[in-house]
Amino acid sequence: MRHNLTPILAALSLGGAALTTQAETGVELLWSAPFNTQYLDGNNNPVAVFGSNQNRGMAYNPISGNVLIVNNNSAKIFKLKGTDGTYQGEVDTTGPSGGFFKLNHVDVSEDGVIYACNLTLNSSTDPFKIYRWPDEAGFAFDPTTFERVGGYEGDPSAGDADATNRRFGDTFRVTGSGVNTRIIAASRGGKVLAYFTTVDGTNFTSVKITSDASAGDMGLGLAFGSGNEFWTKAPSRNLRRQSLNVAGGTATTINNIANTVIPNNVSPIAVNLASNILAGVLTGTSTTAGNHAVNLYDISNPAAPALILSTNFPAPIAANSNVSGGADFHNDLLFALDTNNGLLALKLVYVAPPPPAFTAQPGDVSVYEGGRVTLSTTATGAAPLSYQWNFNDTPITGATSASYTIPEVEQVNAGNYSVTVSNVSGSITSTNAALTALASVRTAAATPLWTAAPGSVAHITSSGDTQRGMAYNPVTGNLLLVSRAGSTAVHVIDGNTGATLRQLDVTGVTGGTFSLNMVGVADDGAVYACNLVLGGSLRIYRWASDAGGTPPTIAFDAAPDSTGSHRYGDTMDVRGSGANTQILMGSNTLKNFVVLTTADGLTFTSQTFEPDVPASSFRLGISFGAGNTIWGKNTGAGLRKITFDPGAGTATETAFFDVDQVVSFSSALDVIPEFGILGLLSLEVSDHLRLYDFASTPDALTLLDQDFFPTDNANINGVGAVAFGGGKVFVLDTNNGIIAYNLAPLLRLTDTPGAGFELRWSEGTLQSSSTVNGTYAPVNGATSPRVVTPAGTGNEFFRVQE
Numbered sequence: 141m142r143h144n145l146t147p148i149l150a151a152l153s154l155g156g157a158a159l160t161t162q163a164e165t166g167v168e169l170l171w172s173a174p175f176n177t178q179y180l181d182g183n184n185n186p187v188a189v190f191g192s193n194q195n196r197g198m199a200y201n202p203i204s205g206n207v208l209i210v211n212n213n214s215a216k217i218f219k220l221k222g223t224d225g226t227y228q229g230e231v232d233t234t235g236p237s238g239g240f241f242k243l244n245h246v247d248v249s250e251d252g253v254i255y256a257c258n259l260t261l262n263s264s265t266d267p268f269k270i271y272r273w274p275d276e277a278g279f280a281f282d283p284t285t286f287e288r289v290g291g292y293e294g295d296p297s298a299g300d301a302d303a304t305n306r307r308f309g310d311t312f313r314v315t316g317s318g319v320n321t322r323i324i325a326a327s328r329g330g331k332v333l334a335y336f337t338t339v340d341g342t343n344f345t346s347v348k349i350t351s352d353a354s355a356g357d358m359g360l361g362l363a364f365g366s367g368n369e370f371w372t373k374a375p376s377r378n379l380r381r382q383s384l385n386v387a388g389g390t391a392t393t394i395n396n397i398a399n400t401v402i403p404n405n406v407s408p409i410a411v412n413l414a415s416n417i418l419a420g421v422l423t424g425t426s427t428t429a430g431n432h433a434v435n436l437y438d439i440s441n442p443a444a445p446a447l448i449l450s451t452n453f454p455a456p457i458a459a460n461s462n463v464s465g466g467a468d469f470h471n472d473l474l475f476a477l478d479t480n481n482g483l484l485a486l487k488l489v490y491v492a493p494p495p496p497a498f499t500a501q502p503g504d505v506s507v508y509e510g511g512r513v514t515l516s517t518t519a520t521g522a523a524p525l526s527y528q529w530n531f532n533d534t535p536i537t538g539a540t541s542a543s544y545t546i547p548e549v550e551q552v553n554a555g556n557y558s559v560t561v562s563n564v565s566g567s568i569t570s571t572n573a574a575l576t577a578l579a580s581v582r583t584a585a586a587t588p589l590w591t592a593a594p595g596s597v598a599h600i601t602s603s604g605d606t607q608r609g610m611a612y613n614p615v616t617g618n619l620l621l622v623s624r625a626g627s628t629a630v631h632v633i634d635g636n637t638g639a640t641l642r643q644l645d646v647t648g649v650t651g652g653t654f655s656l657n658m659v660g661v662a663d664d665g666a667v668y669a670c671n672l673v674l675g676g677s678l679r680i681y682r683w684a685s686d687a688g689g690t691p692p693t694i695a696f697d698a699a700p701d702s703t704g705s706h707r708y709g710d711t712m713d714v715r716g717s718g719a720n721t722q723i724l725m726g727s728n729t730l731k732n733f734v735v736l737t738t739a740d741g742l743t744f745t746s747q748t749f750e751p752d753v754p755a756s757s758f759r760l761g762i763s764f765g766a767g768n769t770i771w772g773k774n775t776g777a778g779l780r781k782i783t784f785d786p787g788a789g790t791a792t793e794t795a796f797f798d799v800d801q802v803v804s805f806s807s808a809l810d811v812i813p814e815f816g817i818l819g820l821l822s823l824e825v826s827d828h829l830r831l832y833d834f835a836s837t838p839d840a841l842t843l844l845d846q847d848f849f850p851t852d853n854a855n856i857n858g859v860g861a862v863a864f865g866g867g868k869v870f871v872l873d874t875n876n877g878i879i880a881y882n883l884a885p886l887l888r889l890t891d892t893p894g895a896g897f898e899l900r901w902s903e904g905t906l907q908s909s910s911t912v913n914g915t916y917a918p919v920n921g922a923t924s925p926r927v928v929t930p931a932g933t934g935n936e937f938f939r940v941q942e
Contacts, residue, residue, distance in 0.1 A: 165417065165436060165448050167474070170485040171225035174454040177482065179218075179227040187227060189218045190482065197245030197312065198466040198477040203252030204276050207475050207483070210256065212241035217256060219276060222473065225485060235281030235288065236271055243271075245312035245466070249321050252276075255291070257325065259309030263295040268308040270323065270336070270344060290342035296325065296334030298348045304355055305330030310464070311362035313370075324370060326358035333358065335386060351391040353380055360407035360463055361420070369394065371411055373420065375463045376404045381442050395443045402445065405431060410467035410474070415488065416440045417448070419467045421476050423460040432457050434467065434476040434484060453481040493522030495565040502557060502573035507549045508580040511826035511848045515573060516543035519561045528560045530569075547850065551577045585831055585845035586869060586881035590638035593877045594851060597640055599623035599631050600877050602853050609658035609712065610872040612865030615665030618686055619863070619870055620644075621878070622656050622669060630659060630669055632686045635866055638880060642688045649692060651679050652709065658861075660714030661686075662721045666741075668695060670725070672709035680723065682742065693742065700725060700734045701748040708734075710859070711762040713770075713810075717741075724770060726758025733758045733770065735786065749784045749791035760858055761806075761820070766813035769794070773820070775805050775858040779841075801841045806830070808872070810862040814900055815886040817844075819862040819869050826852040829862070829871045829881070835888065851876045867903050885940040896929035904940040912937050 179187040189195075189209060197210035206219040206228055215236060219228035231254060236242040239258030246256040254273035260266045270292040271280040281288055297306045307328040314323050323336035323344060333349040351358065353372065357380060361373030368384040370391075379402040381395040406420035418437045426432070432453045437445040458480040466477040472488040502515040519525055519542075529539035532555045536544065546553050556572035594602035600623070601607065609622035612635065619633040630644040644667065649655050652671030659669040667683040682695040700708050707728035716722050723736040723744060731753050736744040751757075753772075757780055761773030765781060772780045779802045781795035808821040816835020822828050828848040832841040853875040861872040869881050886902035899906065901924045907916035916939055919926075928936070 165415070165438075166489040166491055167436070167449060167451055168487040168489050169451075170223065170473075170487050172454040172485065173220070173225050173483040174456065175458060175480050175482040176456065181227065181229070187218070188214065189220075189227070193462055193464075193479060195477060195479055196310075196462065196464040196466070197243075197247075197256070198468065198475065198483070199247045199314075200468045200470045200473065200475050201248045201252055201254070201276065202250060202470050203248075206276065207485070208246050208248065208254065208276075209477065209483070210243050210246050212244045212259070215242040217243065217246055217254070220483075222475070222485065225483070231273060231276055232279050234279070235286065236269070238269060239266060239309065241309070244309045247312055247314035247323075247468075249314050249317045251317035253317070253321070254278075255312075255314050255323060256280075257309050257312045259307075261307050262303065263297050263306045263308050264299055267293045268296055268325070268334070269293045272342065290344075292323075292336060292344040292346065294346065296346045296348060297327065297332055300330075300332060300348075302330055302332075304328070305332035308334060310360055311358065313362050313364055315364045322364075324362060324364065326362050326372065328359040329356045331355045331357070333391060335384065347386055347389060349384065349386070349389055349391050351382060352393055353382065353391070361409040363409045363411040363418075365411055366413055371409055371418065373402070373406055373409050375407050375424070378402070379406070379409075379418075379420075379445070397443070397445060401447075402437070403435075405463070406435065407463045408465040408467050408477070410469050411439070412469040412474075412488075414471070415490075417469075417488070418445060419469065419474055419476065421465045421467050421478055422450075423463040423465055423478055425459040425461055427457050427459055429453070429455065429457050432460070432478050432481050434474070434478075434486070436474075436488075451484060451486060453478050453484060457481060493563060493565045494520065496521035496525060496561040496563055496568045498561070498568065498570060501570040502559060504574045504576075505825060506576040506578055507546075507825045508578045508828065508846060508848070509550055510580050510582050510846065511549050511828060512545065512547050512850065512852050513549055513575065513825060514543050514545040514852065515557055515559075515575075517559050517561070517570060518542065519568075521561070521563050522565060524563065526562045528562070530558045530560065532556055533558070546575075548848075549575070549577050553577060580846045581843045582847075583845045585884050586829065586847050587884075588847070589636075589868060589880040589882050591850070591877065591879050592633070592638050594853065594875060596877070599625045599629065599640070601625045602851070602875055605855070605857050605859060605874050607872060607874055608710075608857075608859040608861070609656070609669065610861035610863055610870060610878065611659045611661045611667075611714070612863040612868075612870060613661045613665055613667070613686055614663060614865050616686055617866050619878075619880075620659045620661060620667055620669075620686060621872070622659050624654060624656075628654070628656050630656065630667070630683075633878075635868065635870070635880065638878070644683055644686065645689060645691050647691065649681060651677070654709070656681075657709045658712035660712050660723065662714050662717050664717035664721075666717070666721065668712075668714050668723060670709050670712055672707075674707045675705040678708045678725070680736070680744065695738075695742065696723075696736055696744045696746070698746070700736075700746045701727070701730070701732055703730075706730050706732075710760060711758055713763050715764045722764070724762055724764055726762040726772060727756070728759045729756060731755050731757055733762065733772065733782075733791075735784070737786075747786060747789065749782075749789065751782050751784075751791035751793055753780055753782075753793055761809040763809050763811045764813070765811055769813075771809060771811055771818065773802070773807055773809050775807050775823070777804075778802060779809075779818075779820075795839065797841050802832075803830070805858065807858045808860040808862050810864050810869075812864050812886070815888045815902065817864070817886065819864060819871070821860045821862055821871060821873060822846075823855055823858055823873075827855065827873045827876055829869065829879070831869070847871075847879070847881060849873050849876045849879060885942055887938065887940045889938070892927070896927050898925050898927050899938060900925045901940045904942045907939050907941050909937050909939075910934060916941070
């Protein structure tokens with residue numbers, strides 16, 4: 141292949157130049173010169189620029205714009221035009237002598253002065269020499285006296301006893317200009333560097349520098365960094381960033397970057413400080429194209445270089461057994477030499493990083509007062525992205541992440557929220573999201589006792605829906621929790637403190653989609669837990685108590701209804717004791733519920749009831765009411781009260797409260813029949829417990845209190861549990877943990893025609909007064925329940941004092 145004054149076109153191939161990261165840097169091929177490229181001089185005579193293993197030094201002249209390349213066999217320095225690679229002649233190399241190669245490497249200072257060095261295998265006996273040309277037309281030796289003009293000649297190792305520290309000329313770098321010119325060279329197999337300075341801009345002296353790197357770590361890759369820093373690399377050695385202490389004669393490693401980041405076969409390197417880019421030339425004996433390339437790395441974080449792109453050298457590919465070559469930056473230009481594989485001339489293309497763009501903007505949201513809300517956004521664009529949330533167009537101090545959380549919403553938080561996302565290319569502000577604060581009922585009806593937050597213990601998690609069943613033991617005051625986190629277990633929790641006490645023995649518990657899912661406790665302290673089945677046999681296990689070591693027995697193992705093909709195990713409630721124990725379960729898919737009864741308190745049979753209600757009415761919430769009544773709830777539907785007749789096998793809906801009275805997305809529930817109190821887990825924004833009075837006003841629910849969870853992790857299955865007992869209410873919101881509340885004393889007055897009025901209270905001392913605001917005095921000997929017969933025409937008022 142012959143080239144005169146025509147550029148080598150980009151068609152000579154830019155291999156593998158695709159970006160490998162979301163970098164802001166690409167490359168444009170200016171030209172490439174394969175190793176077999178031949179050049180012609182002005183007389184059309186061939187010029188041997190390239191030769192086998194003969195090209196190891198290359199540099200760019202920022203003044204002339206030429207690329208200089210050394211042929212160490214002919215001891216010549218050739219000039220190629222930097223913009224197109226055309227041949228521009230030679231530098232006068234008359235005079236250099238000595239060394240294994242008279243000329244091996246070349247570099248150019250910022251003022252266009254050319255420096256080239258020999259290769260010496262022993263600087264103690266064969267001096268290391270640096271030659272200086274004032275420009276490309278100048279001479280390194282005086283044409284009259286034939287004396288070397290400037291440069292250096294001597295032993296940079298200062299007679300070092302280690303022969304590996306006396307080979308110089310495999311690496312050679314120049315920086316600065318004039319009297320500020322600095323030169324550095326490293327010994328090939330040792331750990332000594334030579335640092336050269338000048339006081340007149342012409343003649344140089346050396347300082348021996350000993351590095352803390354291992355011998356051979358600096359042999360073939362060398363580049364100046366910022367200040368007194370420099371970078372080194374050798375085949376099969378780590379890339380190092382080192383700090384130079386000239387006065388102390390030492391170099392200390394700042395960063396040692398493993399070969400998992402910078403490949404072993406990178407040796408020649410160059411650094412572009414303005415762009416924080418390091419170029420590494422991949423060399424070696426392989427003849428595979430991908431193993432002969434120039435890699436670009438982002439060194440904005442010097443401790444963790446990141447690959448930007450890789451560009452292959454042009455075919456044909458040959459082995460580079462000396463693993464030699466060179467690389468040089470000038471502004472946005474990069475020139476790379478791989479011995480025996482030619483030259484690459486590249487232009488760095490800095491693409492403006494993508495500006496921010498929203499993929500999801502915050503939306504309008506309505507939140508109950510006291511509830512928790514998180515506004516969030518997602519955006520694309522070049523990293524790093526910064527965020528600033530605004531309230532009514534005013535920046536919110538500290539709100540600088542992709543989401544903004546208000547842990548307890550009040551009316552003052554109502555308004556318009558937006559978020560501004562910014563990066564180096566600009567900023568964008570979202571549309572306004574309106575936050576509406578809904579009025580809530582927050583009273584002292586329930587006050588927090590303890591919280592078991594997700595992640596506080598291994599069996600209470602923030603995701604996975606692994607806790608769905610919970611019940612209160614009225615005998616021990618403990619809480620029973622089914623968890624499938626890690627392994628399926630029934631955990632016994634202290635109802636007063638929330639401390640986990642132990643696990644029930646689950647030896648032999650198997651079967652179902654989940655071997656255990658829901659749990660209930662009878663009035664005598666017997667524990668019942670069921671599996672979850674999508675059809676076939678429902679299995680219910682019984683433990684005589686929640687004491688450690690109590691073995692499980694099978695209380696029921698059959699299809700709960702006649703179809704035997706539907707899902708059960710999502711809801712469960714237990715009441716009574718011994719032979720009067722009853723277990724209630726609702727179908728997930730049908731309108732059915734089943735009541736299981738026992739003759740011996742150990743094994744149970746089921747009876748199916750099918751009221752005229754929509755399917756799945758008892759899917760996620762079910763509870764016994766007073767007598768032969770039950771309550772049922774499903775997400776997206778109202779609350780139903782059902783009366784069932786075991787003798788007739790019938791069930792009738794006797795009350796319905798639509799979603800205007802109970803929120804739509806609510807599920808788990810429990811009731812205290814004797815006081816007409818219902819607890820409901822609401823999964824509206826944000827998740828909370830609702831306490832209702834269903835006895836005071838016929839056909840209506842009175843909201844008594846709302847108590848909110850401090851987290852609002854997704855509970856997409858709408859599962860959880862509510863359990864009353866011991867003057868407390870416990871709420872499990874799946875993926876959000878458990879909260880226990882103390883209940884205020886409950887007092888209920890019921891008219892019993894012909895027999896006066898019945899007073900029931902949950903705890904405390906019954907007091908009475910003749911006026912509502914008068915002085916209350918204890919009712920001597922009063923126990924709940926108490927029948928009160930009106931005396932005369934006056935009024936009597938009652939209250940309970942804790």
